[in-house]
Amino acid sequence: MISKARLLRSFGLGAVVVLGACGGGQTQGAAFDPAQSDDGQDMARLQAIWAARPVPRGADVAVGVFGDHATVGVHITNGERWTYEHAVDCRPVIAGSVVVGSGQNEMFGLDALTGKQLWTRKAGGCIRGASDDGNVTVVSSRPVNGFGGIVVAIDRNGLVVRQVEDDSNIGAPAIVSGVLFLPWEGRFVSAYDLALGEEVARVRFTDRITHALTVGGALFFGERTFTRFDEKIVYAPIGRASTVALPDRTIPDNPPWMRSGHDVYAPRFSANDTIRLIARPESEGAPGIVGGRYVATHGRVAMAFSAKTAELSWVHSHDSTLVAGSAYEGGFALCDSEGVVTFLDAESGRTAGLSAIGVPVDVCAVQTDAFKKPLGSSVESAPPLRDQIASALALRYIDALAVQRFLVRELASLEDEAATETLIDLLMGQVTEEDLLPDVKAALASRRQGLPFMRTALAVHRDFLEGVSVRPPVIQLAQALAGAxxxxxxxxxxxxxxxxxxxxxxxxxxxxxxxxxxxxxxxxxxxxxxxxxxxxxxxxxxxxxxxxxxxxxxxxxxxxxxxxxxxxxxxxxxxxxxxxxxxxxxxxxxxxxx
Amino acid sequence: MCTVLLVVDFLKPTRPQLALPVVAALLVCTGQARADSAAVRSSKPTAAVVHPEDFGDPAKVESALLAAAQLGNKAKPFAPAIEDLLSVGLPAHLAVSALTALSAIGSPSSSKVAAVYLSHRRSAVRVAAAKTLGATGGENAVQALGRALRSNDAEVRLAAAQSLGSVGNAQSVSDLAKAFDRGVHTAALSIARLCDDTNCDEIITRTARLSVEAQRECFVALLARKTPLGDPSFSRVATAAKTAGITFTNSELKALFGKLKLSDVAKAKIQLLVSDQVKK
Structure with missing residues (x-):
């Protein structure tokens, strides 16, 4: 049981103890107190004190890696770009107002808005996650041997104020006002007082937890669900905290909300980066998803779904591969392989603006903590969903088939009568990929809406004199019309x-x-x-x-x-x-x- | 002297398993009767008899139909019987024979059933149907051939274009011109036969795309129509022929005039217009 006085003490420290640039404050052996209770009571007391503390908003930036020796970024609000030359062996992460990267056994911290180097230090292993509270940057790394976890807290001068090593897998951390929140072993979160160098509270979860993160001024823990650090945190062990999950629906290749915070990632995007979910949990009020929408990206397609009903809301077709994204209030920022960040209106999917890193990127990260980008008045209205889907079905790129098959099923399920016309056009237009044709045919055969469109199509026969060489999908039309x-x-x-x-x-x-x-x-x-x-x-x-x-x-x-x-x-x-x-x-x- | 007897009979429904149309084609000639197939195909057909019980023998039915075809319009009284046969349905090869017989007979009453066979699954049957319509004419012929001209089947289009030249009218010209533009060059001759003073330019402007022989054939058709063109059209045809370098020998003109039995006025016009192109 943690005492209230001890908790207060931990928050009362205006500055963390500076212990030197190398190994100062290092905690060896068991970083986490074996006697610590994980019932959430201590964590609830900590939260009660912590609640009055503002969580600083992170910088609104996009950061990428160009080649193996350059980290590049753009301030997405004003478009200012920067480049930082340094070997890059591991994927950099955005931590509040800092960008943390590593290469050739050296870790570096950069001002996220300017790219200015804040510090460097010797380090091995790749970064699992990082956080920054404005004074201290905390970095969780995977040890070189691949087991356990290493967490270092580094101040603005590059001094390590605390280093924690443990046999447990420690995920992506968060730091707020000198208190570290460390997810470990996939089901615990420990609050670790940097100044005291000890664990001051712990809570266990029923869901998998490998990330602690700050979004919109609130602290969350999770991976496939996210639990807000609020007054209900005491109920986390019984699964009744302020937890939000995305609807359980099948999306091509089943991307998780977030990938494991125990893993580390190369500075080159992979299929897993192009297939992901993007959602932002509500920072206050009832647990939910900001704007009621979440986005799934898949290659060059972004699809927005209702966070309540999982219904497809809009589809965005992109001209290059989407490799990263972040949700903000009112929209989604998607970073592509060309280093362009596209801002999409959450409600309609219309493009609200662009920001460019300036070079193609091998990997990208976007942070939109305080960002807002309302639609301009001149933006054209969004085309109907059926047309948005048709545009996505016209895309040609490797691995498009999975998402396109999914979208065909969505198209078939639309109540919109004109969706039938879209399906017919896909079959008669002779532009649909051959691998996709069986799905489109099955979709049309299953339609019971849009009968006038079916009849219009069925009236078309080949006509040598008029140069009509296309034929309607007679089999599917016959099946659908008979079914109706x-x-x-x-x-x-x-x-x-x-x-x-x-x-x-x-x-x-x-x-x-x-x-x-x-x-x-x-x-x-x-x-x-x-x-x-x-x-x-x-x-x-x-x-x-x-x-x-x-x-x-x-x-x-x-x-x-x-x-x-x-x-x-x-x-x-x-x-x-x-x-x-x-x-x-x-x-x-x-x-x-x- | 030959006569042909083609009988279609329907047996009593008390024997439904045999309730079939039965065809008997009896070809009677005054000369020596020879039943071999070579004789049937010869210019002097002899006798071919199909007994009712042999209706299921396609060889005998086919022989009878071939015999009727050889008699041509002399077999006209038996056209309804052959039409009935087609109305009941025949295998493809017999359908072709039946249509060929109707084509040879040339009775307008056959157009209805011939038009139906333009929907047959086999191309050969459709081609035969299109040719038959060109020979029979009839109320369905032009409309049916117009549809056949739009067919995806090149052979059917070809037959339809040719048949329209025989039974079509000036309204057929625009579709024939479209067909020509899409490579059905045999439509040219049909256009030449059907066009009037308002639309003969449809073919005059297209003849350059034809071979010299085909051009010549077109110009002959244009100049020697049963319904002669008016003078302006005549002039354009003659000018176009001259531009194309088409020449006619005196013997050709003579043959043309003789074959078409033109009026003296028409002959004089043609002679005058093409005189400087005539090879002496």
């Missing part, structure tokens, strides 16, 4: 029945649709098809089509036509047998059954 029981489509289907350009497989589906939809006006076409083609039943699809047509004719009172064909010596024997069965077994309810 759209009798108005029957005359159009009948035209396909008699069009020699119709493939056998299409015939099979057209005839199946007509079996349900044909009315008295289609009897002539049905009869013609059966009469003219009954001797052409060698192919199973055509035979099936003939049987479907026979059933439709009987339903429409034309049983004698079917009987005549079923006994025609020129009708192939298998078809004759099937037609005889149809004649014998199909009831004749009349056209009214249509």
């Amino acid at each position: 029981r759209d009798v108005a489509a029957a005359p159009l289907l009948a035209e396909w029945l008699l069009d020699p350009d119709t493939t056998p497989l299409e015939l099979e589906h057209v005839a199946a649709a007509l079996e349900q939809l044909a009315g008295p006006n289609e009897v002539h076409a049905l009869r013609t098809f059966l009469t003219v083609n009954h001797s052409e039943a060698a192919e199973p699809p055509i035979e099936n089509a003939l049987v479907s047509v026979a059933r439709a004719l009987i339903r429409l009172g034309a049983r004698p036509d079917v009987a005549r064909v079923s006994s025609n010596v020129y009708t192939p024997e298998p078809l004759r047998t099937k037609l005889a069965i149809v004649v014998a077994n199909t009831p004749e309810p009349g056209a009214s059954a249509r």
